Amino acid sequence: MSAGYEVEVDWPEYRSxxxxxxxxxxxxxxxxxxxxxxxxxxxxxxxxSDNDLTRQHGGEPIGERILVHGRVLDEDxxxxxxxxxxxxxxxxxxxxxxxxxxxxxxxxxxxxxxGRCLTDGDGRxxxxxxxxxxxxxxxxxxxxxxxxxxxxxxxRVFAQRLVTQMYFPGDPLFPYDPIFNAVREPAxxxxxxxxxxxxxxxxxWALAFEWDxxxxxxxxxxx
Amino acid sequence: MRTPSQTVGPYYSIGxxxxxxxxxxxxxVELVGTLFDGHGEPIPDGVIEVWDTAGRRWGRCGxxxxxxxxxxxxxxxxxxxxxxxxxxxxxxxxxxxYLSEEQDELLASLPPADRETLVAAHEDGRMRFDIRMQGDRxxxxxxx
Numbered sequence: 001m002s003a004g005y006e007v008e009v010d011w012p013e014y015r016s017x018x019x020x021x022x023x024x025x026x027x028x029x030x031x032x033x034x035x036x037x038x039x040x041x042x043x044x045x046x047x048x049s050d051n052d053l054t055r056q057h058g059g060e061p062i063g064e065r066i067l068v069h070g071r072v073l074d075e076d077x078x079x080x081x082x083x084x085x086x087x088x089x090x091x092x093x094x095x096x097x098x099x100x101x102x103x104x105x106x107x108x109x110x111x112x113x114x115g116r117c118l119t120d121g122d123g124r125x126x127x128x129x130x131x132x133x134x135x136x137x138x139x140x141x142x143x144x145x146x147x148x149x150x151x152x153x154x155x156r157v158f159a160q161r162l163v164t165q166m167y168f169p170g171d172p173l174f175p176y177d178p179i180f181n182a183v184r185e186p187a188x189x190x191x192x193x194x195x196x197x198x199x200x201x202x203x204x205w206a207l208a209f210e211w212d213x214x215x216x217x218x219x220x221x222x223x
Numbered sequence: 224m225r226t227p228s229q230t231v232g233p234y235y236s237i238g239x240x241x242x243x244x245x246x247x248x249x250x251x252v253e254l255v256g257t258l259f260d261g262h263g264e265p266i267p268d269g270v271i272e273v274w275d276t277a278g279r280r281w282g283r284c285g286x287x288x289x290x291x292x293x294x295x296x297x298x299x300x301x302x303x304x305x306x307x308x309x310x311x312x313x314x315x316x317x318x319x320x321y322l323s324e325e326q327d328e329l330l331a332s333l334p335p336a337d338r339e340t341l342v343a344a345h346e347d348g349r350m351r352f353d354i355r356m357q358g359d360r361x362x363x364x365x366x367x
Binding site: 018019023029034112114115163187 | 361
C-alpha cells in the first residue's frame with residue numbers, strides 16, 4: 001500500500017476478500033509506468049439520456065429524485081477534463097436490475113440504474129437519478145449496505161483509474177458496513193460521502209448532492 | 224488526499240458491461256483466460272480491463288460463470304497492461320500479460336516462477352492468460 005489513507009485490501013470483516021485479495025507483496029514498478037497515458041473516450045460513447053437515469057424508460061422511476069454533481073480533480077486540484085464516468089446503483093427499494101440480486105424488493109420497470117457522462121472543461125459531471133435504497137447482503141448476520149452509487153472513473157493517465165462508491169451524508173449504517181470501514185482513516189472515509197447541496201437543489205423538483213472525486217496526481221506534461 | 228477505492232461489487236455489469244468491449248482489434252488474436260481465487264475456484268463476478276499502451280487500444284470483459292474471459296487483441300502487441308476488478312477486491316489489481324517471446328527489464332528481474340505467471344501460453348491458435356489471485360502460482364501484481 002503506497003499511502004496510509006488508501007483502502008485496506010485484505011480486510012477480514014469483508015469476507016469475500018479472504019480468498020480474493022492478493023496475499024503476496026506487490027511488485028513495485030518504475031514511477032514512469034504510473035504516468036502512462038490511459039484510454040480516451042469521446043462523445044461517441046454517450047447516448048442522450050445517459051446522465052439522466054430517470055428518463056431511460058417510458059415512465060418515471062419510483063423514488064426520491066436527486067441530482068448528483070461534482071468535479072473530478074487530481075491531488076493538486078487540477079480538473080480532469082473529458083474523462084468518462086460510469087455509474088450504477090440499486091433502485092429506490094434497494095434492488096439491482098441484475099440476475100444475481102435476490103433481495104425480495106420490487107424491480108422498477110422504469111429504472112435500469114446505469115448512467116455515464118464525460119466531465120466538462122472544468123472537470124464537472126452531473127447525473128439525475130433517484131436515491132438508491134439500502135439493502136441486505138450475506139456478509140454477516142443482518143448485514144446491510146448503506147445506500148450508495150457505484151462510480152467508475154478513468155482519469156487521464158492509466159494509474160488514475162478508480163472504481164469506488166459514493167455514500168449519502170448521515171447514513172445510520174456507516175458504523176456497520178465493512179466495505180466503507182475498510183478505509184481505515186476517518187478523514188479518507190469522509191471523502192466517500194457526498195455533501196447535501198441546498199444551493200444546487202432544483203426547487204419543486206429534486207434534492208442535490210455534491211461529490212468531488214480526487215485522483216492521483218497527474219504527471220506534469222513536458223513544456 | 225485522494226478518494227479511496229471501493230469494490231465493484233457483484234452487480235458491476237449493469238454499469239460496466241452494457242456493450243461488448245472485448246475486441247481491441249477485430250482481426251487480432253484471441254486472448255482467453257480464467258480468473259481464479261485462492262481456492263483455485265473460478266471467479267464468476269470479476270471484470271478484466273486490458274490496455275495496449277503502444278497501440279492505444281483498450282478493452283473490457285466481465286468474467287463468465289466459469290470465471291473465463293476473452294479478448295481479441297492486436298497481433299503486434301507484445302504486452303498489455305491488465306486491471307482486475309471483482310467482488311471482494313476493495314481495490315483493483317494491476318498485472319501485465321506478455322504476448323511475445325520478447326523479454327523486458329521487468330520480466331527479466333522476476334524469479335522464473337513469477338515470470339511464468341505473466342507470460343501468455345500458445346493454445347490452438349489463441350493465447351491463454353490465467354489470473355490467480357492467490358496460491359503457489361499466484362499472478363504477480365504491481366503496486367499502484
